[in-house]
Amino acid sequence: MPTPVVIHVTCPRCGAGVPDLAPGQRSRCPYCKTQLAMPRLDPTRTEMPEVVVADVAGTSRAGGCVLAAVLLGTGVVVAGAIGAAVWSQQRQQAETAQRVTSTLEEVRRAQQSAIDQVNAAQRGARELTRAQRQAACEVRAATACERACRERPEKCNECLPRERAACAAE
Secondary structure (H helix, E strand, C coil), X not given: XXXXXXXXXXXXXXXXXXXXXXXXXXXXXXXXXXXXXXXXXXCCCCCCCCCEEECCCCCCHHHHHHHHHHHHHHHHHHHHHXXXXXXXXXXXXXXXXXXXXXXXXXXXXXXXXXXXXHHHHHHHHHHHHHHHHHHHHHHHHHHHHHHHHHHCHHHHHHHHHHHHHHHHHC
16 A cells, blocks of 8 residues: 655745645645645656645735735825815815804994994983073073063063073083
């Protein structure tokens, strides 16, 4: 009976030692999970058979680099999109703050205008009250003068200035 042939294999992908494989046997690397297949031995061949390696993920080392580059590029694009969204939100907040500031300035101007109008109305009311007091004084002076003129017609010309002065002194 022939002695079974056992071949010591190192994973061509990660370099880890793989448990011994017999010809025609399949196995996986315990570290990177690369699938290994040992061909059957042909007794007529004198050279060592080639070990066939199949990548479970379906990518080679170059494919892994491409995948890493794609993932890195995707990360850059996502980071750029997030940065653009944050910038856009900050710009909108700044525009909103500007609109609020402008509106507050308009409200302050309207308040000041209303205060000025109230002050003008109060000044007008004071002047009106003064004019009303003067008119009332004239009426009282004329009434008093008329009474005095009836009682003493000879002093009629003197009574109006005297009554006006008395009224203004009040």
